[in-house]
Amino acid sequence: MISRREVQETNKMISEANLDVRTITMGINLLDCVDSDIEKLCKNVYDKITLSAKDLVKTGDDIGKEFGVPIVNKRISVTPISLVGSACKSKENYIRLAKTLDRAAENIGVNFIGGYSALVHKGMTEADSLLIDSIPQALAETRFVCSSVNVGNTRSGIDMSAVKRMGEIIREMAELTKDEDSMACAKFVVFCNAVEDNPFMAGAFHGIGERERVINVGVSGPGVVKRALESVRGADFEELCETVKKTAFKITRVGQLVAREASKRLNVPFGIIDLSLAPTPAVGDSIAEIFTEMGLECAGAPGTTAALAILNDNVKKGGVMASSSVGGLSGAFIPVSEDHGMIEAAASGALTLEKLEAMTCVCSVGLDMIAIPGDTSAATISGIIADEMAIGMINAKTTAVRIIPAIGKSVGEKVDFGGLLGSAPIMRVNSKSCEAFINRGGRIPAPIHSFKN
């Protein structure tokens, strides 16, 4: 029988250490909605999403109440829209599709819908190109739609022409939403090795290898890990790793329970648990606080990459045994704007873009929610993306860039998105040019998979 100590431990995790289920994300296949008539296509898409997910928000809230654990977000991911809209042949039609997704999301009450996406790691189709052209306007004119583009992977290399285009559209969307601190950029992510079952935004989409509908759940709890580490201050690394592992196991078990329950009630198959430590701007819900607890003065100090590697690896080790199926981006996220400790470290100059880039070699994703000066050129943004994509391609891991050129602002100022997206100090970018390099265009061929040095 459950003991009082165990009940207290769980409830303290929830009430004092911000344990929550970060998202229940329903993946929905939209390929059967395809029609060359945009009116019919939009109707099919709207009807399928609103019918499939009509009970998602209520079910999430009910489960949260019964188990006494907050389920923060309910979201939708859909088949990459470049495929769904490929018969429509114009940028305007893609924007109509984006607005349809937005209306569907609003109707069912989810806070984001992901999948306004294209997979162009080996080159672009005409449809991909149209969708990419439409992304800035689509994100500027919708509230809930999130977009992603996969520009590279380990098996096929990197499409550098797409990387060049990404720099341009990021600048475009920043300009279009300059009155809201370039908000559209916070809803757009560029990937290398994108995963098909990620429940987290902005990068969620329903992969074409997936089922008709699926429930993916993202669990979080940086605060719980931090609390657990407080009990092993001064202990050696073996004990540190054991503690992270055990904590990750417990957190993930809650996610597994919620996912099973949601799957049963919604009659949609369970997909994966994504056991990511995703911070929020709240104090006590921070990855940077974990680094401090491990013994670093602040995030960015020498040792930060090692600390992140320990955290990321042991979260996976603990979580994998706790769930029947682990997937998504599992690991530790390091979004700057969503983590008060990272914000402070960046504002004080202890955490630089270069150090963050090094950290992305061992974290679960990449350069996330980083604000840069508004006058940063498209080529420089593409250069930053190319570096990050190269890390992902060579190391066979998912990497991503979600970067915000804050129009009209420079180093020392900050952007403020509010809510879960938080606020970010504007970070210095190396001012040397990479324009001639980016302008080459074409592809970087697939890397060799042997001679790992």
Place this chain on the structure above:
Amino acid sequence: MKGIITVVGKDTVGIIAKVCTYLAEKNINILDISQTIVDGYFNMMMIIDMSSKSSEFDDTVDELKSIGEGIGVDIRLQREDIFDSMHRI
């Protein structure tokens, strides 16, 4: 289905009586109670059987919460599964 009620707050007369009276009215059977006082703070855990309940689980959560608010303690009801999942393999 089993539920776990936890009551935490400043000790006062009649906390257990209030909770138990409510449960009896709702035809909810109590399977186990353990209670202690730490530094004047009342701490109770109760395991209850919800299978013959006369109301919805959600409503019971809300009603217990408001009983707690009336006497100045925090009362929670959660399904037992969350604790089982976390602490038992």
